[in-house]
Amino acid sequence: MSTPNRTGTLRLTVAQALVRFLAAQHTERDGVRQRLIGATWGIFGHGNVAGIGQALVEHAALMPYHQGRNEQAMVHAAVGYARQSRRLSAHAVTTSIGPGATNLVTGAALATINRLPVLLLPGDTFATRPADPVLQQLEVPYAGDVSVNDCLRPVSRLFDRITRPEALIPAALQAMRVLADPADTGAVTLALPQDVQAEAYDWPEEFFAERTWTVRRPAPDPRELDAAVREVRAARRPLIVAGGGVRHSGAEDALRALAEATGIPVAVTQAGKGSLRFDHPADVGGIGHTGTATADALARTADLVLGVGTRWSDFTTASHTLFEAPGVRFLNLNVAPFDGHKMSGRTLIADARTGLEALTEGLAGHRVDPAYEAEYHRAKAAWEDRVCAAYAAPDPAARPTQAQVLGALDAFVDGDDVLINAAGSLPGDLHKLWRPRSAQQYHVEYGYSCMGYEIPASLGVQLAGPDLRVWALVGDGTYLMMPTEIVTAVQEHLPIKVVILQNHGYASIGGLSESVGAERFGTDYRFRAPDGTYTGEPLPVDLAANAASLGMRVLRAKTVRDLREALADARDSDVPTCVYTETETADTVSGVPPAQAWWDVPVAETAGRPAAARAREEYEQRARSRRRHL
Template identity: 55%
Template sequence: MSVRMSVAQALTLFLTRQYTVDGDVRQRTIAGTFGIFGHGNVAGIGQALRQLGYEDPTAMPYHQARNEQAMVHQAAGFARMNRRRSTFAAAASVGPGAANMLTGAALATANRLPVLLLPSDTFATRVADPVLQQLEHPHDTSLQVTDAFRPLSRYFDRVERGEQLFSIALSAMRVLTDPAETGAVTIALPEDVQAELIDVPEEFLAEREWHIRRPLPESGPLERTAAAIRGAQAPLIIAGGGVIYSEAETELRAFAEATGIPVATTQAGGGALDHDHPLNLGGVGATGSSAANRIAASADVIIGIGTRYSDFTTSSRTAFAHPEAVFVNLNVAGFDAYKHGSRYPLIADARAGLLGLHDRLGDFRVSTAHADRGAEEKKNWVAEVDAATAPTGARLPGQPEIIGAVNRATGPRDVVVQAAGSLPGDLQKLWRTRDALGYHVEYAFSCMGYEIAGGLGVRRAIDATDDDRDVVVMVGDGSYLMLHTELVTAVAEGLKLIVILIQNHGYASIGALSETVGAPRFGTWYRRYDGESPEFRTDEVLPVDLAANARSYGVDVVEIDPGPSASSRLAEAVEEARAAPTSTLIHVNSDPLVYAPDGEGWWDVPVAATSTMDDTRAARTAYEEERSPQRPLL
């Protein structure tokens, strides 16, 4: 039996009937659809969503956005908060609308987060050719904007004939729900094909369940891995995002407590272990704590759990300095399990792998000396964080003081959201996470502008479960200027965010980095242009009023005036915002030259090998010395 409908109608109806199953949890795989409509999709996907909304308003909720990139960011934030069990679809029109989603696609794939992208394409029949916003390549007339999604997607296909929809849609769902494969999934939809009539098998429209794979470790690799850990003198666990996605926090804590092995976390793994747990040494790597990095420097067995080992995690391969360091990599994806030339890849779900290792290790426990050293390093780092985040009475608080004030004013289950600039590094060092889902820092792609849109995705996930958490978006003025218009979406739908807008009058992160690479704060100040200087370094600060900008969108705005009580008034404002029913933006000026404590990590940013400038030559000399400990692959 079959039903006659348009391709777009068939796809939207199909998506309403897909469910992800993870143990006892069963969720809609596609919770709703974002869409910005124009030629190419308004008469296809747009018409289908409108029709479905009248027939059954709960079947496929439609949400507006103000920017196509932001649609994808919302889907990614929602997916992470749901531990990758559910996401959104995002539909865009031909040409620039589709191209605007490219950054979001890259972010989702880099972070291993499922998002479904439905960019429109030009006529498959080419009956009207070229159409408005179509690319033309004389050497290949089939190439279009949507082809740019190919390297950014974990799955890409184009529905050039209506009958192809069935196999393409099923393949898309397979990738979205596979923890080893997931990322951006793109189905390109030519505008004429969207509106075509096809016979749709009833089986295609039936409810379908997609069970998340939780592979068990094989006995041979498990025994070899356990043996490597039993032989360790100074092991260290690196907990990544895989711990969160597998919901393995309890198993991680039990494993660490039973063995005494200290734990360091990646950005994606923040929250895998509460900040005040005795074995949690904090973040590791370029922006990690001195506690984690000092233990990492002497670790002989590094147990990576659900981490992709970015260069920030490994301090560009300088963090693990033991000459005979061994990597034990527990990961659901073989691609990540084999990194660093590991002789002990354990390809399995994080929770299943931890349970297997815990069982095999028996009464193994680290030496008292190793445990005591970790405890001492943690104690010293906690004291540094206390000092860095305490009120100073300065007229302009530094970012560490701002982070401390916000952290103290939030609830234990509230979620901090961030992505780019100097804040991710400072948050990894200073934010005290008290819940597994309380630390949401997008750092695989570190995309400026993710913060507000991603925060909305987190808010949608919380509201879907009637949770009482607050979402605290921390954003610098540089990232805010990149993508702030989703505040309108928050107002339109009554989605509550608490946005902390830190006014640095420039790019704080790159400013600090440039000081170390021989280009001191070049192009990082927001100042009036002076044609005689290439650096925008005049004393005239731009008369930009970002608080007024946010207020113009209908958001409640609190401005913290500079002064010795700025950080205490900031904390009060956060408490008031938590009590409010609607979104609040809190604007605070900072001193961008006040830095977080040194965590003794390093990041490889090559410096010009030759220069006529003294500061660049000095930076090159320092760079060559700092990269000398880099480990080769083998």
Template identity: 55%
Template sequence: MKTTVTLNMAAALVQFLQRQYIRRDGVEHRLINGVWGIFGHGNVTGFGQALEEHGGRGLPYLQAKNEQGMVHAAVAYAKTRQRLGTFACTSSIGPGATNMITGAAVATVNRLPVLLLPGDIFANRRPGPVLQQLEYPGSQDVSVNDCFRPVSKYWDRINRPEQILTALPEAMRILADPAETGAVTIAMPEDVQAESYAYPAHFFEKRVYTVARPACPTDDLRAAVALIRASRRPLIVAGGGVHYSDAVAALDAFAAATGIPVVVTQAGKGAILDAHPSCLGAVGVTGTAAANAIALESDLVINLGTRLSDFTTASKSQFQHPRVRFIGVNIHAADAHKHGAVPLIGDARTILGQLARALAGWRVPASHRAAVKRHRATWDATRATLVSPKRGVTLTQAQVIDELNQACGTDGTVIHASGGIPGDIHKLWRSQARDDYHSEYGYSCMGYEIAGALGIKLAAPQREVYAFLGDGSYLMLHTEIVTAVQEGLKLTIVLVDNHGFGCIHGLQRGSGGNSFGNEFRHRSGANHRLEGKPVDVDFAKNAESLGATGIRAHTREELRAALVQARAAKGVVLIFVTTPADVRLPGYSWWDVPVSATSKVPGVRSARAAYDRAVKKQRFYY
């Protein structure tokens, strides 16, 4: 029996990745499901050649058109798969590598696994400085790949081929661990990729990383149950952790049994369906009037699988009960302790079961259930008004969302990430299925939507996937349309055009400022500012030039027909809709965006006075 296998480092890496698995509830899944890549001199003759020779079906190669885009696709895939599998992404040294850094931040901020394998400068240093090498005067051992360190959960540089024996198992452990996962970066010097080593044969045996479902300690559970039983107006804030632990059914049953109302974060949308009588919808800055009204008065908040971003907490102004307490249910200890919560550290589904058994027969007071029912009814009426026709306006973004919501049904998934869309869709979307809503709002990365839609479709090919984005985000990163066409994947892209970075323009104007730098306009006037006519872009033609089908929709009826046409079509369809930039939905909470304290602009001075009043509502919970 051979005890060693002689391979170059890149080939050993390919062989190793094909034999990594993750297991939860007795079901195994492949951990690394393929490699996204764009080759250059830093990886084509090493890792690229190894993929061609040793990859095959076990580690398929997907060709991206932008390095950032391929990381987005991998992240969206991992999110759709509840973190039970991801992709590796490889690039050449230099700009190819640094293009992946934004994607790495998206992964780590959202606690989603992705393996990044950038090429790196020569370990032997003989030909340095090589093409694309950064010369750092303070060290000979720094390259642009060191920029990945702060946005990676694990980072390593392989300077000798045998170093993968210790680096790769640790990298896989981090990827598979729900409490530690995020971007993992293994920098691969160009020369080392091609160097050989006699690797132990058992290094290439199948490895399975088990995702456990730990329960929380009995003493912490007892303290949490006492708080719940003593509360009069409790509330559950459901985050992405509910999805990742596959706890949707458990939350549905727990809310039904106890009557505790549930509000959802962006990542938690769909954790409870909107038809559930305990569901109040979105909470926080992008929340519904119903959810935020209940949150203001809640005396106990159960943070279920959420990291409590500033949008969720309305910059720590959302929970105003003078004696409000918190319970934190999370696999991540730091998240479980936030707001001075009683920490229930463990698996969300397991802990919901523990709580359900300990609270058997207990329900919230009838007065609280009545208040929830009343606020739900009021919001239903308000929502109907928000999506109704507006005089003098052909089609609003709210109406686009309503039509898309209906078209999506139970077998579709909408994906969004940036601009004004997340604020509107979080309020208005009514989840009909647990996986009909995919939001990247941890990093709110422009350009995520189309690339992310690829990842969803690869993870769930049976679902209709709708990428919903604005013109600003589309212009930043739309080239993965070509990849979707190349791979024969069906996507529907709904693009709303408001001639600029409309969300930030609205924030700018809403804070008393003048319009400056956010609209897509020609230069004009004596000061030669960007104040001329809007720059007209035919996005339908642009998509057609990349291999998609372009459809223009000017009215609600045309949009409805376009969505029907897109569902019946094959391949990529882009629906181009123009919406007014100045028709916006109201907000029902506050967000801390500091306004100049010394501006001479009257509107800014007024906004500053309002800011000074609002900031006094911020609470320090401990």
């Protein structure tokens, strides 16, 4: 309970004041208001148990709490929640000082790279320095004010250390500003020295008043808009590249309206996939290194590329080799000026939905040449045939390939399902092959491509949408990184579905290793052979048994037929359920089309092994096609 003091103040500890403040923060967009901080995840140690831990107990009615098992995983869960909430609501994550705090770094990097809000509240070493050093204190001889939490500075959009109680007021307000800012959001870190957390202060009651942070929809500058309309009208082969900003803005309807009015084809990044349904005539699928032949062929001949809410990563641009047409121009619609100025393009700095609506209005009566539409419609149909071929499983008694696993899933999911993935060979296959039925269905984290993201993120998505069916797709390498939050799913009765694909190693990096002359070194999960290499028998690891030991219901699928039955069972399950299958390896059966564009991974310039020498020759040939768009 708070202690009244002089008129207009409440006597609370710093931690109690922070929790009470967070519970009163809201966002509003388009007339819809919701909590900004929906809940707090926490693992407690001496650095936060007597501060934030006690405050969460004191204010349990105000701030929901979730117990995690791994600090990095808690951030992943919070990021999954924020993405599913279209960045309008976020979670906080509290840890102790020391290993708990440094475990946040990977999750913070993922959040900031993907422009997704999460509030990090790590404990910190004593501000008053009653003993020096204390347990888990990093001693830096030249700087007494540095702690391990300073590792979070480069991966946070805002970092502050609260060394005095009164400093919390401006710091907390700045933290909310960044979390709610569509152009500047990401991980926000408030480092909390453990003695300051427990210190009492007379807080002005206004600090705890309900606040609503408006999530802006900035409109385009009229001059930029006029120039953009002229660019589009002058283009013969325009192409839209839809990124994650379309989803964050809720701009899917506006994108569809523009595509239908103008006939301009829409390619999608990993974060933008699902902006149009797969069967929309203008949708040409993923673009870039993991894209479709349809989208990449259009990119090579496009004379104008309209990027909507994209960061223009190297996978999207095929390391700046994809957009080949002489004189190709770029037009970037982005709420963030930093991203809007990439590719040396003409800028249209605005909210994605607002900007798309303005473009549609300005382009009234304009449509691309019918021959161009017919061209990409034919190419889209041809690619769909390739997807069907990859998904096909002619022998239901055979072990499935990875593509056939996706084909089996394709038969069971609908628009209310969410598929989550982040790393390995699955993101490339999903970007090429998956058929999204809704804007929310495709959830692939590819800004950081962080192994271990999928299972904890599925918890956050499930918390944001309790009625959703949430599928986490993981390979064995990813599963071994972070299965810990299965325990949390069991504890919280979250009916996530985890599909484990066992292929005995890092399949994606194994393939990449082979292509760059590294001969799959260190990428298989196998015993050592007599020559010392990891080329012996596969390791007898039973991941299904591991998942069962953590409390999941487990369904084993040896064949395609088993897999279909297990997925149907899991789909309707109301408890956390795992479907486990061993897949046919890519070097014996491959139904996935190869990469349709290059990706720059430098190869040894000199080497004594023939594989590396051959790979270098190919690298030099590919690199010559790279260009800078100026």
